[in-house]
Amino acid sequence: MTLEERIARLEAEADIRRLKARYLNACDKKDAKGMSGCFTPDAVIEFPLVNVKAGPKELEETFTELAVKTPIVDQHQGHNAEITVIDENNAKGVWHLAYTLYDPRSGIFRLLSAFYEDHYVRTPQGWLMSYSRNDARAVVDGKLEAGSVTANWIQL
Numbered sequence: 042m043t044l045e046e047r048i049a050r051l052e053a054e055a056d057i058r059r060l061k062a063r064y065l066n067a068c069d070k071k072d073a074k075g076m077s078g079c080f081t082p083d084a085v086i087e088f089p090l091v092n093v094k095a096g097p098k099e100l101e102e103t104f105t106e107l108a109v110k111t112p113i114v115d116q117h118q119g120h121n122a123e124i125t126v127i128d129e130n131n132a133k134g135v136w137h138l139a140y141t142l143y144d145p146r147s148g149i150f151r152l153l154s155a156f157y158e159d160h161y162v163r164t165p166q167g168w169l170m171s172y173s174r175n176d177a178r179a180v181v182d183g184k185l186e187a188g189s190v191t192a193n194w195i196q197l
Contacts (some may be wrong), residue, residue, distance in 0.1 A: 060169065
């Protein structure tokens, strides 16, 4: 590979990392339009754990009902990215997702470990996801009740 090709590959990887960060941050901010804007209009999104197979518009509608219109607090943390740039316009990625959810109405919480499999395409608007699948690896569900959780500082 030439130096220019190597630089282009590194720039593509950096752009894709920013895209995934934008997507995860939009989820946490309950920004449904920002979240769905990370996908191509014809993207396929599969989240088997919550029985979702949809396009970006349908995902935006589902997300609005399940998250935006509720007091649920959650966080999405993407780690351990393995990005493979196939050519100047196509790439694939695998990410580990560490996810937590808390619903203050019921005290229910969820800890989730999952893997994203993504396909990316370069568009005139930059890199976007054309496919995303999230497969759960481990799920811990529970309920927080008064006095059931304590936290202490550890002295170093």
